[in-house]
Amino acid sequence: MSGLPLTFAAPLVLTALAALPIIWLLLRVTPPSPRRIAFPPLKLFADIASRREIPARTPWWLLLLRLLTCAALILACAGPLWNPPAPLPGKGPLLMLVDNGFTAAHDWRERANALEETMREALRANRTVALVALAAEPQAITAMGQDPALAALHALKPQPHLATRTAHLEHIRAFLKATPDAALFWLTDEVSGDAADTFGSRLSAITQSRDITLMRRNQPDVLALKPADMAAAVLEVRAIRADPNKARDAMVRALGQNGQPIAEMPLRFAPGQTEANVSFDIPAEIRNGITRVEITAERSAGAVVLLDETAQRRSVGLVAGTTFDQAQPLLSPLHYLQRGLQPFADIRLDKGGDTATIGALIDGRIDALILADTGALDGETTKKLTDYVENGGLLIRFAGSRLASADGALLPVPLRRGDRDLGAALSWTEPKKLAAFTKEGPFFGLPIPSDIVVTRQVLADPNATLPERTWATLQDGTPLVTAVRRGKGAIVLFHVTATPTWSNLPLSGLFIDMLRRTIQTGRGSAARGESKAETTLPPRLVLDGYGDLAQPTATAQPLPSGFTGHADASHPPGFYGPAEGGFAVNALTAQDTLHTLAIDLPGDKTLPLRHSGAIDLRIPLFVTALLLFMADSLAMLWLGGHGSWLRRRGKAAALAIAVLTLFSLSPTDATAQTRDVEQSALEPRLAYIATGDASIDTVTREGLRGLSQFLVMNTSFEPGEPIAVDPDKDELAFYPLIYWPIATAQSPPSDKAIRALNTFMKNGGTILFDTRDAFEARPGLAATPQALALRALLSRLDVPQLEPVPHDHVLTKTFYLLDSFPGRYDTSPLWTEVSTARATDDDSGPVRVGDGVSPVLVTGNDFAGAWAIGARGETLLPTSGSDPRQRTMAYRTGVNIVLYTLTGNYKSDQVHVEEILKRLGREGGR
Numbered sequence: 001m002s003g004l005p006l007t008f009a010a011p012l013v014l015t016a017l018a019a020l021p022i023i024w025l026l027l028r029v030t031p032p033s034p035r036r037i038a039f040p041p042l043k044l045f046a047d048i049a050s051r052r053e054i055p056a057r058t059p060w061w062l063l064l065l066r067l068l069t070c071a072a073l074i075l076a077c078a079g080p081l082w083n084p085p086a087p088l089p090g091k092g093p094l095l096m097l098v099d100n101g102f103t104a105a106h107d108w109r110e111r112a113n114a115l116e117e118t119m120r121e122a123l124r125a126n127r128t129v130a131l132v133a134l135a136a137e138p139q140a141i142t143a144m145g146q147d148p149a150l151a152a153l154h155a156l157k158p159q160p161h162l163a164t165r166t167a168h169l170e171h172i173r174a175f176l177k178a179t180p181d182a183a184l185f186w187l188t189d190e191v192s193g194d195a196a197d198t199f200g201s202r203l204s205a206i207t208q209s210r211d212i213t214l215m216r217r218n219q220p221d222v223l224a225l226k227p228a229d230m231a232a233a234v235l236e237v238r239a240i241r242a243d244p245n246k247a248r249d250a251m252v253r254a255l256g257q258n259g260q261p262i263a264e265m266p267l268r269f270a271p272g273q274t275e276a277n278v279s280f281d282i283p284a285e286i287r288n289g290i291t292r293v294e295i296t297a298e299r300s301a302g303a304v305v306l307l308d309e310t311a312q313r314r315s316v317g318l319v320a321g322t323t324f325d326q327a328q329p330l331l332s333p334l335h336y337l338q339r340g341l342q343p344f345a346d347i348r349l350d351k352g353g354d355t356a357t358i359g360a361l362i363d364g365r366i367d368a369l370i371l372a373d374t375g376a377l378d379g380e381t382t383k384k385l386t387d388y389v390e391n392g393g394l395l396i397r398f399a400g401s402r403l404a405s406a407d408g409a410l411l412p413v414p415l416r417r418g419d420r421d422l423g424a425a426l427s428w429t430e431p432k433k434l435a436a437f438t439k440e441g442p443f444f445g446l447p448i449p450s451d452i453v454v455t456r457q458v459l460a461d462p463n464a465t466l467p468e469r470t471w472a473t474l475q476d477g478t479p480l481v482t483a484v485r486r487g488k489g490a491i492v493l494f495h496v497t498a499t500p501t502w503s504n505l506p507l508s509g510l511f512i513d514m515l516r517r518t519i520q521t522g523r524g525s526a527a528r529g530e531s532k533a534e535t536t537l538p539p540r541l542v543l544d545g546y547g548d549l550a551q552p553t554a555t556a557q558p559l560p561s562g563f564t565g566h567a568d569a570s571h572p573p574g575f576y577g578p579a580e581g582g583f584a585v586n587a588l589t590a591q592d593t594l595h596t597l598a599i600d601l602p603g604d605k606t607l608p609l610r611h612s613g614a615i616d617l618r619i620p621l622f623v624t625a626l627l628l629f630m631a632d633s634l635a636m637l638w639l640g641g642h643g644s645w646l647r648r649r650g651k652a653a654a655l656a657i658a659v660l661t662l663f664s665l666s667p668t669d670a671t672a673q674t675r676d677v678e679q680s681a682l683e684p685r686l687a688y689i690a691t692g693d694a695s696i697d698t699v700t701r702e703g704l705r706g707l708s709q710f711l712v713m714n715t716s717f718e719p720g721e722p723i724a725v726d727p728d729k730d731e732l733a734f735y736p737l738i739y740w741p742i743a744t745a746q747s748p749p750s751d752k753a754i755r756a757l758n759t760f761m762k763n764g765g766t767i768l769f770d771t772r773d774a775f776e777a778r779p780g781l782a783a784t785p786q787a788l789a790l791r792a793l794l795s796r797l798d799v800p801q802l803e804p805v806p807h808d809h810v811l812t813k814t815f816y817l818l819d820s821f822p823g824r825y826d827t828s829p830l831w832t833e834v835s836t837a838r839a840t841d842d843d844s845g846p847v848r849v850g851d852g853v854s855p856v857l858v859t860g861n862d863f864a865g866a867w868a869i870g871a872r873g874e875t876l877l878p879t880s881g882s883d884p885r886q887r888t889m890a891y892r893t894g895v896n897i898v899l900y901t902l903t904g905n906y907k908s909d910q911v912h913v914e915e916i917l918k919r920l921g922r923e924g925g926r
Helices: 012-027 059-076 108-124 146-154 163-179 198-208 331-341 358-363 379-389 507-519 616-641 643-648 650-665 669-684 694-714 749-760 787-795 862-865 886-903 906-911 915-923
Strands: 007-009 080-082 094-098 130-131 183-187 214-215 222-225 236-241 252-254 261-267 275-280 291-296 304-305 313-319 345-352 367-373 394-398 472-473 479-486 489-494 539-541 574-576 583-585 604-608 688-689 724-725 737-741 766-768 802-804 831-833 856-859
Touching: 012 059, 059 616, 080 304, 094 163, 094 214, 108 130, 108 183, 130 146, 130 313, 130 583, 183 489, 198 275, 222 291, 236 252, 236 291, 261 275, 313 331, 331 345, 331 507, 358 367, 358 379, 367 507, 379 394, 379 479, 379 489, 574 831, 604 737, 643 766, 694 737, 694 862, 694 886, 737 886, 749 766, 766 862, 766 886, 862 886
Parallel strands: 094 130, 094 183, 183 214, 214 604, 313 345, 313 367, 367 394, 394 489, 688 724, 688 737, 737 766, 766 856
Antiparallel strands: 007 080, 222 236, 236 275, 252 261, 252 291, 291 304, 472 479, 479 489, 539 574, 574 583, 802 831, 831 856
């Protein structure tokens, strides 16, 4: 049987209820106020006999009223919390199914709280619990007691891939068969990657008549991204959602290699649509630096797309082995290659056909070099091409009459010598079509138009290595495209010309797709015709369920050759292989979609996903005590002989009581402000200057809240909730540190505010000015608008000379040992008051002396942006530095700054204790 859902935050206060009998005795013997009687002499004898007796004891109903008032106050002080019990199915063991794919990550904290509440309710009822994570690897299900069940629950996290529900059906069937009295609880996100997902119907067949409880959201609102597509001038990503009827807009952000934001675009779904395009129209040089695209409001692995080198716009050199008439470009292979490469590559042309220019193209650091029907190459050019390929270059060759008669240098496979015109014994009676692309090659998945035919080709000499070096074939099995890996690079050969003379392939869209896939195999990527052992890539960095990069887990397996699917438990999304030439795996592929899961279980009980947490009953009890006290006061007036007054002024008294009650329950702004001032005087807290910009003020408030939580968890300092202050109106003396984000649109402070700020700094307070412009500021360039606004502000304040924090400053050792002070950015120094006093004359002291608290600190690293957290504890803004621990170091910077403002040069004194004692000893001996 479950326990009482009422708990108390301070149960020892309930011992005061034992004093109620004593209070009852004291109140019982206390009579009410005596009735005042006039004493006229003539009526002395007439009033001797009293017409009304005054009770000697308190009336029982008034006594009860006062006891209830005392009891309500005692209960309120004990901190009562009402925990409504979670409705549970059945009476036997409870089988708990949990959808923990990335589709549940965006509100995982709410799900985890609801799940823990349900589990604890079952454990309080002495029921065993079996927990099944539907995104984990299937395994045998066992019922657990309290400690192992809670441990398994706390270890449960969202996974960076879709839930594999159907894989668990056999284990669920076996568990239910072994425990006939088991009941079922399913916390679902209602999202599936398969429109024909049969998990619900198959689960219904297994459970039959068992008690089932479903907990789910009213409507799924999961957003995800498909892999990015590089077009001619834009980077395009496609966002998808499961429910077309739920309106939701968001922002999509593109990030660089170090996490710095590059571009941001709005995401808007058309009514009734489940997909929407987002395009970033930015220069190719900047676009090539994008490594990550994410939905800002959706913190999950599915809302992140990782970009590797295959998504970058490559530079490709083109060389033709023949000259051509400039007036007839359709006869040139460069015309078709240039048109085919334009959508995704930067082209560098050589129209003269002089192979001497190959060296110039290679020296220009091209990613790929295409030779169209080039025959024999001289020794120097051959050596340059060989070195180019060995060092990671991609050489693509197209056949032609010159190549057919040349030697076999720099070719992936040996070619047959002689006439390549297939008109004799080897000729075809009719042109041949292309065969389907195999999984081992990079062209797998490309649709082949039925009208593409080949009328002529160069033939490969059959040998044992030919099958593994073949990327594409004709229907009769002869190779169309072959490739081989050489050193760090690769050589690819198209066995037809780049013009329509041997095939109509260059006239089709397939030609563009094949060129794109071929170019993407360059830059250190292995040619996919090699053995699988050579192209297996180990995981380097993987995404967790929330979309954050982390070190690979023990279950992450190397990426097999030819992997084209979406992420799973063995291959989580992330970067695989070396930093140069690696491969990115994403949670979804371009073909994936999201659908609302069909759930139709007979006899199920559906519950909405609710926030876990108890209901605080203190305010209702305090209000009850107040109302009882007011009723007691009215009763005393009545018993004191003022009943007629109450009758005459009953309406006015009732109105006054109502107004007082409303004022007590809903304090005015002045009352709230007074309460804030009083609380600030009694409880230390961080403050910030409100700029008037809602977005900046929100980030600042949440940033100081995040820093306050970090201080509570890691130090003995426990600040209250941060507060916005106005120097024109508020008293600043209560706050040790005031954070001031510089906004260009903020009105300049008045003379009164300037005086208040100067007084605050002279009395030991510190103001931290943050221009938040480290990303835009560059040495040698014009000052940013934020920097100009700060200069104008400081010109009116009485501030000392500033310098970047020296390496031996107390700020570097206040609590953590720091050598830099990063925030959301890490390129701006932290400026502090200049102090020339040194620990020793030889400037070798461990920290400066005499450097009390600086009244001014200045940075551009956006500290609040790095500290800011959301309602569920998630980070709000990304960091853009190169250190993966930058956010942690930003919090440590905040801790040092706060403790520095509170303790001053305390740390400086401590590190010089030994020197101080030595000096005292020398002076004492003189």
